[in-house]
Amino acid sequence: MMVTGLCFVSMTALVKLLGGRVPAAESAFLRYLLGLIFLIPAWRDLCALRLSPRQWRLSVLRGAMQTLGVLCWFFAMTRIPLAEVTAMNYLTPVYVTILAVIFLGERLAVRRILAIVAALGGALVILRPGFRTLDPGHFAMLGTAFLLSISYLIAKIVSDELKPVMVVALLSIAVTIGLAPFAAAVWVTPSLADLGILFGVACVATGGHYAMTLAFAAAPVTVTQPVTFLQLVWSVALGALFFAEPVDPWVVTGGIIIMGAVAFITWREAVLKRRVAQRAHESHL
Template sequence: MLKDRHPAFLAALWMTGALFSFMAMAVSGRELTAEYTTYQILFFRSVIGVVLIGALVAKTGIEQLRTTRPGAHLVRNIAHFGGQYGWFYGLAWISLAEVIAIEFTTPVWTALLAWLLLGERLTLPRVLAVALGIAGLLLILRPGMGVLHPASLAVLAGAFGYALSYIQTKSLTRTDTPLCILFYMTLMQLPFGMVPSLLDWKSPTLEALPWILVVGVTAMSAHYCMARAFKLADATVVVPMDFMRLPLIALVGYLFYQELIDWYVLAGAALMFSGNLINIRAEQRKAPLRQEIKAHQSPE
């Protein structure tokens, strides 16, 4: 039975679900950008999210939605909405692989923001991860060589928005439940997408409904699967699998959209992956040391 399997094996299964969810979301987003604005796609996504999260809340109890930090939720969701906007906007103009590769700069901005806003130390492995991340980004964008598309900058800004939302999420998890954070995410982002959508509204067609459903459902399933994977296994197991999104989405782009595989993009992503892996391994080596120090400091 699956429950008797090694946790790393189960984590790999959950990450497989996350990878397929992310790929399905990217393809459905690409299909919808041909007919609908980015704001409308985000509005559709939020509507489905409200329904799904509302069903979970109805089952688990509404009391967990109480929060004393509505302002922090608002800041988080403005940043997260900006991240989503940049991601979906990029799907309409640049290759799927480039969108995913630029998105992988999020850990770089997260480390810098954690240093600036939370006072977290920039250790040597973290500095190395940031340096390799920036080097990988420059290799992907190649500024000054005539290959930089404005949509790439939108995705880059989106990655920064995601990083800021992650910092806020870390702060919110000290007081609020994950379901509470997800509930306010879908509820607050609903009007963010609805208001601009009404200015250029286009009613969804029957042909578009399956893609709309896929965008909404996979947005939730991808992050749920990743959360389950991180609960079962170390980051050194989960993160390398997450980076498999890039070659897989490059293959999807090649097969379905005739997108050429850009080796600069793959090489840049490899640099980012190396930096993240170095940082994760350093953090894991420090964890037993922290536990040992804590054990010595605790009264017998």
């Protein structure tokens, strides 16, 4: 999970390194297009895959939400500091929890409600509306977290029915297709150096997802989730060292509040799962 965090923050830093030379929509498209190289080993299984109409609908919907979320994320990267992007990204699991209650019928206990309120309070600490002028990048990140939460919720549903490799492959193809018209509308011929940076983005993104998969297989979420919070440390350090971004104590404080809320939600979900498993075991005895 430490490697995962480093990969994802490196991905963010590489996108920022482009400095707006390549439009956000085109950068996102090229990142996913170049990333399709990593799907070549799974191509045969992908061609043999047969989806039900419901799985098709869910896959298309997830692709659409991920496409819009990625567009917002790449736009935000050109507008606001690394640390703010990373801190606001932590809102995604909070949104997932809320959507799971609405669409999957999951129960929301008082303690989890308080954790969600605390996380949203952390977002307000970062944004500080009324005390500073908000950049469009801040609103883009709020949209990113919400759109990606829908994508993750659909992934949670379809991952019970399809192989993980197929879930990732379908998403990558759908997002590449979805981003194509947005990229065409603002197309600027990228330099070889910029293409190299975007290929690096694709590499570290793929490496991050692979490392995360290994971590989830090796340890419970309650062990792996808190380690992801190191991403805020990496992003603050990278922003200060390489992009001359001052360390904003409000962003760090808000990020810590959101991280604490996410950690509590993760821990509570793990406790509830253990209780359910224990009751099921006792019922069989």
